[in-house]
Amino acid sequence: MSLHGDLLEQAAHLAKRETKRPKQASLRRSVSTAYYALFHLLVSEATGRLLTGTSRAHMKDVVARAFDHAEMNAAASQFAKGTPDRKVMALLGTSVVSPDLAAVARTFVDLQEFRHEADYNVGRRFTRVEANDKVGQARLAFEAWGRVRGTGAADSFLVALLVYRKVRV
């Protein structure tokens, strides 16, 4: 299976790991891993669209490391809005973002915020319900991505995740 697929499966496993009293460590890693599953799905899709062929594999690995969480968040938050800014409109060629693409973008922003909480806010308690909720959000985003991948709009989203702040309009 792919890295992102494995991460999603691992996130679900961690959310269910202790049947009686889940450890905070398991729930936190579950929430964090749900984010990274979506992160790696999108990075993999972006590098796969940009660089094709096995001879480009080494380039994919290098480009994958150029993705920046904050830049991706800034781009995704624009796609998630009903009214994207001029940069996004320039990439999309329209002001309309499909519901599935907007859902993927929204989920990315949501999960990244909770990833921060899970990894750094030790004063907060997570519940199994909450961890399952985040895994469920990631799973739905995977499904939504499957419905839009390969479209021009999806490609513009992938480009924005990499270079949003550098787009000039």
Added chain:
Amino acid sequence: MAVGVVEAEIGRLKTDGLLDGVRTWRVDRGFDAMGRVAVWVWLIVGPEGPDPRRSAEVRELVRNTVSRSATEADWVYVSFTDAEGDAR
């Protein structure tokens, strides 16, 4: 934007029967990790979790409703949790 306004809006959704399985809710506001003004809504359900067939729909309903009432918030986060959870 007062947290009470947001709580009242969610209360209206509950009264209208649109939040099946949601027992109560908590609302908080502040800055998110990106520095945006944000509102967090926790929908508190039973230990079995939300109805998986409806959770996405409920989340978006609450998000859209709160976005309209909290116009100065840049982002609205909606999560399901149960009574064991803490707010931020």
